[in-house]
Amino acid sequence: MTIENINNKEVNPDWKEFRTKKIEELNKKYSEFNVKDDKILEGYHLLHDHIHVKRRKNITASENLIRLLIKRKDIGCINSVVDIYNLVSLETKIALGAHDMDQTNGNVTLRFTNGSESFHPLGKEEIWAFKLENMPMLMIPIAFYVAWKSVKPSKHW
Known part of the structure; x- marks a missing residue:
């Protein structure tokens, strides 16, 4: 939407x-x-x-x-x-998020992870390697930004 x-x-x-x-x-x-x-x-x-x-x-x-x-x-x-x-x-009780489409480059997609993704936790400076495979993940095409919707709410809309 x-x-x-x-x-x-x-x-x-x-x-x-x-x-x-x-x-x-x-x-x-x-x-x-x-x-x-x-x-x-x-x-x-x-x-x-x-x-x-x-x-x-x-x-x-x-x-x-x-x-x-x-x-x-x-x-x-x-x-x-x-x-x-x-x-x-x-x-x-459903985890939701919103994203500023002016800040994305490309399409937002929902797919399973392959283990090569990075995750930038909200409020943290460092980027974490994401080693789990076959997890549903919302991919936001911003450099190193992935919002893991089942775990943390996104503060980026």
């Missing part, structure tokens, strides 16, 4: 009000929530087990957001685009 002409620098007052109400709803939804009993999140864990990725070290983006919401009663604001997909991820 491509959405064009988004002003991602200013916060719309209607959006701010909607977000506040949605966070309140999500806090109620997750007030008695136990991550270990959730079948959707367990599906991510089973996928990680299948591909030999440690559960504790590689928490899915949606689980991470749920845990953050439970702990802090909010998830913080980054920008409108990221905040929107974070709310959708909290609602659906």
Whole structure:
């Protein structure tokens, strides 16, 4: 899906009000929530087990957001685009992301890894070699940038 002409620098007052109400709803939804009993999140864990990725070290983006919401009663604001997909991820438990197509060169593709990819973790300066094969990965054609959607939310929209 491509959405064009988004002003991602200013916060719309209607959006701010909607977000506040949605966070309140999500806090109620997750007030008695136990991550270990959730079948959707367990599906991510089973996928990680299948591909030999440690559960504790590689928490899915949606689980991470749920845990953050439970702990802090909010998830913080980054920008409108990221905040929107974070709310959708909290609602659906599906890891989502968005990317600024003006910053990409070529097509975004979803394919399985072959073990030669690099990964640039958010907030880190170094680029990691990605040695796992046959993992679903969203490829963003920017030098050394790959967003591993089942593990970390992208802050690049």
